[in-house]
Amino acid sequence: MDFLKAFLVGGAICVIGQLLMDLTSYKITPAHILVSFVSAGAVLSGLGLYKPLVDFAGAGATVPLPGFGHALAQGAIEGVEEKGLLGAFAGGVEATAVGVAAAIIFGYLVAVIFNPKGE
Template sequence: MSFLMAFVVGGLICVVGQLLMDLTNYKVTPAHILVGFVTGGAILSALGLYQPLVELAGAGALVPLTGFGHILAQGAIRGVEKDGLFGVFAGGLEAAAAGITAAVVFGYFFAIVFKPKG
């Protein structure tokens, strides 16, 4: 059942982004979607509304861009509790460091192994 919920929730998040682009005749670009989803995930997380979605869907809520915003917001909240005002900046990066590092390392690896088209 957890796989089904991850698929449904993750799919619905992606459908929202695609509908935003299609219904605005691509005036809402993928860059707009990226910024909007990360910001939306952070806002929903700060309001305590995103965590129940994560508990319901697991990776279906964490893998899309909204999940990245959620991780940044939760890291910032924990950082403030731990380090005060400086934690706002350090906490989000600390929480997302593993994912960012993985993206850079795998991107570099695949760029070396496969010939990028440019």
């Protein structure tokens, strides 16, 4: 059941992205999608609207990029609760540190090891 919920919610979030690209004659590029989905996830999370979706769908809500925004926002809010104003700076970075560092490190290693194929 967890898997079905993850599938449905994860798929549905992607469909929103697809519609944004296809219905705007590609004026919204993949880069715009990445940026706006992370920001939108953070805003929704700040408003308390994203947490219920994560509770319902698990990875279906955390794997798509709004989930990254959610982790950033929750980190910042928890940071403020623990450390005050400094937490607003540190919380988001700390909460997403593993994912971001993994992306930089694995991205770097792959770029160094592999050669682009093209086509």
